[in-house]
Amino acid sequence: MGTAIATARERARAEVRAEIIAEARRQLADEGAPALSLRSVTRQLGMASSAVYRYFPSRDELLTALIVEAYDGLGAVAETAASSGGRAFERWRTVCRAIRGWALENPHEYALIFGSPVPGYEAPTLTVGPASRVTLVLAGLLVDAHRAGELTDVDREPLSRAMTAEARRLADLALPDVPLATVAGGLVAWTSLFGQISFELFGQLKGIVEQPEVLFEHAITVTAGLLGLRPGQPHGPVAAPAGP
Amino acid sequence: MGTAIATARERARAEVRAEIIAEARRQLADEGAPALSLRSVTRQLGMASSAVYRYFPSRDELLTALIVEAYDGLGAVAETAASSGGRAFERWRTVCRAIRGWALENPHEYALIFGSPVPGYEAPTLTVGPASRVTLVLAGLLVDAHRAGELTDVDREPLSRAMTAEARRLADLALPDVPLATVAGGLVAWTSLFGQISFELFGQLKGIVEQPEVLFEHAITVTAGLLGLRPGQPHGPVAAPAGP
DNA sequence: CAATGTCAAGAGCAGTGCTCACAGTCGTGG
DNA sequence: CCACGACTGTGAGCACTGCTCTTGACATTG
Numbered sequence: 001m002g003t004a005i006a007t008a009r010e011r012a013r014a015e016v017r018a019e020i021i022a023e024a025r026r027q028l029a030d031e032g033a034p035a036l037s038l039r040s041v042t043r044q045l046g047m048a049s050s051a052v053y054r055y056f057p058s059r060d061e062l063l064t065a066l067i068v069e070a071y072d073g074l075g076a077v078a079e080t081a082a083s084s085g086g087r088a089f090e091r092w093r094t095v096c097r098a099i100r101g102w103a104l105e106n107p108h109e110y111a112l113i114f115g116s117p118v119p120g121y122e123a124p125t126l127t128v129g130p131a132s133r134v135t136l137v138l139a140g141l142l143v144d145a146h147r148a149g150e151l152t153d154v155d156r157e158p159l160s161r162a163m164t165a166e167a168r169r170l171a172d173l174a175l176p177d178v179p180l181a182t183v184a185g186g187l188v189a190w191t192s193l194f195g196q197i198s199f200e201l202f203g204q205l206k207g208i209v210e211q212p213e214v215l216f217e218h219a220i221t222v223t224a225g226l227l228g229l230r231p232g233q234p235h236g237p238v239a240a241p242a243g244p
Numbered sequence: 245m246g247t248a249i250a251t252a253r254e255r256a257r258a259e260v261r262a263e264i265i266a267e268a269r270r271q272l273a274d275e276g277a278p279a280l281s282l283r284s285v286t287r288q289l290g291m292a293s294s295a296v297y298r299y300f301p302s303r304d305e306l307l308t309a310l311i312v313e314a315y316d317g318l319g320a321v322a323e324t325a326a327s328s329g330g331r332a333f334e335r336w337r338t339v340c341r342a343i344r345g346w347a348l349e350n351p352h353e354y355a356l357i358f359g360s361p362v363p364g365y366e367a368p369t370l371t372v373g374p375a376s377r378v379t380l381v382l383a384g385l386l387v388d389a390h391r392a393g394e395l396t397d398v399d400r401e402p403l404s405r406a407m408t409a410e411a412r413r414l415a416d417l418a419l420p421d422v423p424l425a426t427v428a429g430g431l432v433a434w435t436s437l438f439g440q441i442s443f444e445l446f447g448q449l450k451g452i453v454e455q456p457e458v459l460f461e462h463a464i465t466v467t468a469g470l471l472g473l474r475p476g477q478p479h480g481p482v483a484a485p486a487g488p
Numbered sequence: 489c490a491a492t493g494t495c496a497a498g499a500g501c502a503g504t505g506c507t508c509a510c511a512g513t514c515g516t517g518g
Numbered sequence: 519c520c521a522c523g524a525c526t527g528t529g530a531g532c533a534c535t536g537c538t539c540t541t542g543a544c545a546t547t548g
Binding site: 035128156159160187188193199217219231 | 275276277278356358361363367400404407410413414428429432435443446451452454455459461462466467470
Binding site for chain 3: 251252253281282283284293294297302303
């Protein structure tokens with residue numbers, strides 16, 4: 001059963017599947033995930049409501065496909081943003097802005113990924129690959145920054161023992177040689193980034209912050225500091241000055 | 245219409261209303277908001293499904309009541325945590341831990357508040373009061389810290405013009421005399437706090453961070469720095485020492 | 489050509505939010 | 519006091535949902 005050649009059947013099947021997903025995406029973008037119904041999708045496609053079950057065993061499976069698509073879309077955006085040149089500080093902010101931009105353009109997709117999970121639903125293994133794309137982008141950013149000597153010391157109190165262990169594990173996993181303080185700060189910056197976007201998108205800032213993008217700019221600048229990234233300083237590793 | 249004396253009707257009405265909310269809370273805590281159905285509530289209460297509409301004009305209104313309750317519960321927890329003595333640095337972390345504790349104990353209530361909003365649903369004005377309790381706690385914390393002279397300078401680049409304006413507006417609103425850099429940092433810390441909790445609760449940390457509470461401790465320590473709060477330094481207003 | 493596997497259709501089930509006409513019950517003004 | 523009016527609970531019913539199952543048509547393959 002080679003996937004290279006496709007019988008007419010297989011082609012038709014793939015096509016219908018794609019059409020279903022496309023229509024579902026449209027409805028998701030329009031009305032949001034809770035309003036997405038299989039029946040309305042099939043209605044729009046002119047097929048019987050029961051036909052969709054030939055392609056997706058349940059509504060959750062369709063949602064899973066949409067989740068994968070959303071992760072991929074966000075991941076792609078993050079990757080192209082990260083491929084922009086420049087110094088790490090600016091690249092960090094570019095990636096953050098790109099992620100926020102994608103979120104603002106696809107609020108329902110964002111909510112699907114980062115919003116409250118559906119209680120019964122357990123994200124299947126299919127999603128972990130696409131899901132990790134954006135985090136890998138951020139990790140790569142830190143690795144690059146370290147290699148380029150653009151990481152200054154994070155002037156914080158020493159990490160707790162447990163946090164050190166956690167950071168070391170992650171460093172061994174995906175952030176070779178990056179200072180543990182930066183790894184730990186990166187985790188905080190990471191959650192902070194999406195916390196910021198979620199607050200804006202989910203209306204939590206309403207009535208408090210008038211210009212979310214202004215706060216966002218401030219946030220990603222501040223969190224860059226947590227990573228050890230500083231703006232516009234000359235190249236070369238920054239030799240820590242002697243003592244205080 | 246004195247609320248002092250209550251006719252039997254009014255008392256009964258309030259009682260039934262409370263029963264409905266109580267049962268709804270139970271189901272919310274058990275199964276989550278999407279699985280909460282009016283019919284199952286009425287079934288559990290032994291009344292006709294249509295009777296509930298005498299008390300709540302729609303399912304959304306019931307959810308609003310639950311949202312208010314959730315906000316109040318979280319607000320109360322934050323307030324008692326903030327009333328603990330100690331220095332501002334420790335109080336900040338105590339409040340953060342209390343908020344996270346409440347979230348972990350009431351995940352569905354938390355998701356109801358901070359999760360993806362239901363697309364059609366617009367939070368009514370009733371919720372803004374309870375909603376602001378926790379933010380007021382955090383604001384009060386900063387005011388206290390400043391009055392006690394426990395705010396050190398936030399050693400960041402100067403705020404952007406727009407961010408300064410935003411911070412000044414907020415300072416005039418609820419944070420008298422607090423340095424604008426602290427106000428701006430407070431916003432970042434604020435979003436960061438809930439971003440951290442949301443990531444943990446919504447499963448975004450799964451497979452990446454093994455001990456969320458360890459990261460949380462690190463996060464609230466780091467974000468304390470964004471506020472200008474430092475641990476364990478001697479009492480009294482910190483007269484900026486002359487030189488380094 | 490015929491057998492086989494695949495597909496769409498339609499009916500149907502259990503559940504949902506919500507509406508409405510009807511039947512009681514309570515509180516209050518004449 | 520009692521009768522009228524406001525209030526509360528009931529059950530049927532509508533339109534919708536996800537999902538299942540049987541039936542019949544189709545195309546692909548041996």
